[in-house]
Amino acid sequence: MARKGKVKIARPDWCKVCGICIEVCPVEVLELGNTRIQVAHLENCIGCENCELSCPDFVLKVVEDDE
Amino acid sequence: MSKAKTLLLQGDEAVVEGGMAAGADFFAGYPITPASEIAEGFAEQLPANGGKFIQMEDEIAGMGCIVGASLAGAKAITATSGPGFSLKQENLGFAIMVEAPCVVVNVQRVGPSTGLPTSPSQGDIMQAKWGTHGDHPIIALSPSSVSETFDLTVTAFNLAEKYRIPVILLLDEIVGHMREKITIPPADELEIVNRKKPKPEDKDNFYPYEETEDLIPPMPDYGTGFKYHSTGLFHDKTGFPRGKTEDAKKLMDRLMGKINNNLDDIIHLEDDLNGDEDVVVLAYGSTVRSAISAVNQVREEGIKAGWVKLKTIWPFADDYVRKLAEKVDRIIVPELNMGQLIGEVERVAAGKAEVTGINRYDGTLITPADVVAEIKGAL
Amino acid sequence: MDVNIDKYLRQDKMPHIWCPGCGHGTVLGSFVRAFDQSGLDQEKTVVISGIGCSGRASGYLNFDTLHVTHGRALTFATGVKMANPELNVIVMTGDGDGAAIGGNHLIHSSRRNIDITVVLFNNNIYGMTGGQFSPMTPTGDTATTSPYGNIDQNFDLCELAKSSGATFVGRGASYQPRKMIKLIKEGLLHKGFAFIETLTQCPVNYGKRNMIGGARDMLKWQDEHLVPDKKYEKMDPEEREGLISTGVLYQVSKEEYTDKYQQVINNVMAGESNE
Incomplete structure (x- = not known):
């Protein structure tokens, strides 16, 4: 699988705080905020895209570091 | 130049001749007495002219299928009788709502229920008007002879295309099954109306359910790049529901208006x-x-x-x-x-x-x- | 994943109305990515949906889209495909829409092997109307219309589609989006009737009511119960108990319906011109 970069909250306004991304993240990058998801440990991100592909609300996207 | 031809036909067969003359290229339906001859006729004639016939699993499917075909650009027709007409009502209302031109033939038999399948009736007059739920416009025509069945089938297609509405053709079993001499006019003597389509250059600023001056928005065929949405929900000019009550009134007024503003053109007697x-x-x-x-x-x-x-x-x-x-x-x-x-x-x-x-x-x-x-x- | 979601989603309709944690968005996302990978022409594609939570899918997708009556999406789709076989026709339906009120159309569309791709969102419940049991609610489960436990048997929809004549049958799940993307892509490219059941969680009206829990717990449940099709095939019936296979479950090549009808047209027209 592509490991081209790290996760980014691409569409924060669409987040419904369901926590699915946390469930599917193998390295505990994400945490729940009050109204949206937060990137807590970006350094851990391996760019596996599990969160991007699982998020039902198109909130997360793995992007190249310089994007 | 085509020539007039004189035939001895049943009313049901005249529907097929009229449909073909009007440019019908799609039939979907389900066998039912006393309308099966219409399906049989189209099954034979459509493929011979490059058109499509499909026998569906039930009456509901027949109605859904012709609306889908209509949206894809076809001139589509289905035929049924009382029990099947009852089953078609929900999708008939859908066709009214998305403004899909099509023709629904009902060769009336005695009801209610299975009733008298081979005996004539005019028992579906009010059902034609009110069969599907909610207020809605409808056009229904009823021929009294085989020759008139041909003429009114052509008229049904023309009105459907012109006003983007399903048109019901109400035969009764007598007209459907009796045989009479009929002279079919040459193709070039028939007035054929086809739906108004948007221009390709209108794609970027296109509203599929816009309140045009004539209240009849142009209708693109699927697959021509307009990428538009249609729904049975009340919708605004974009085709999408907004859940606003003023949209419901506006749409209903337009749907009724496009018919009521043209009564002289629609009412034949x-x-x-x-x-x-x-x-x-x-x-x-x-x-x-x-x-x-x-x-x-x-x-x-x-x-x-x-x-x-x-x-x-x-x-x-x-x-x-x-x-x-x-x-x-x-x-x-x-x-x-x-x-x-x-x-x-x-x-x-x-x-x-x-x-x-x-x-x-x-x-x-x-x-x-x-x-x-x-x-x-x-x- | 390198796909321009914006191209396929109607941005002004987002965010969608599905509940927090609902798996439908994951299926929608998988579809969009699969469509992008399929190389099919967006402008030659029609997406048709019925009524219920799944019915909302068509409105979010930037294609020619049609949101029809309850259960009847396949009938409209059949009309579109027959009228213009050049169009890619996709039906999005649910377990109530597709397996209950629309069950007969599923059987007969499968039987015809007409080139339509069906994505059935199976969340085991009627979500939109408030949690009544569907033909896919497992026996014994609780729903608002089975407060004492559901006595109905549920379908195996993939077996139903296969035995009815579908030539591509697969099952995906929201816990396995990568696999689901691949599955939907293969279904889109399959010539003939492609039936894809996608397991999607309804935390609000199914999971919480049946002690499975919220969205995250429901995904854990999927993780514990899903088995790849190849592995499932090798298992004994006792081992299979309670497990669900995912992947391409069946695929054969058979002549497609609109192709067959075109052959009828060609034959009849040739015969006529010979007269």
């Missing part, structure tokens, strides 16, 4: 009146034949009688009947039902003329003698 009638027989479908025969008979006896033949049942010819009621003493409405369209005549006549019915609902015909008796009894 014939009459034979001298202007001094005491009594007029107002009929539609096969009962017209007995009405005309009866009027001719009593005229020879010196009775001042006339007849009116409604070819368009819905929308009802309010203005015409209102004026008629001001001029005559009595209007007789023979119907193969317990009295359906007579209610409309009474509503419009509003006491200015006496309105009486002749009603048969046992699967037998109304004879000229029945009408003569009513005319004489009414004098």
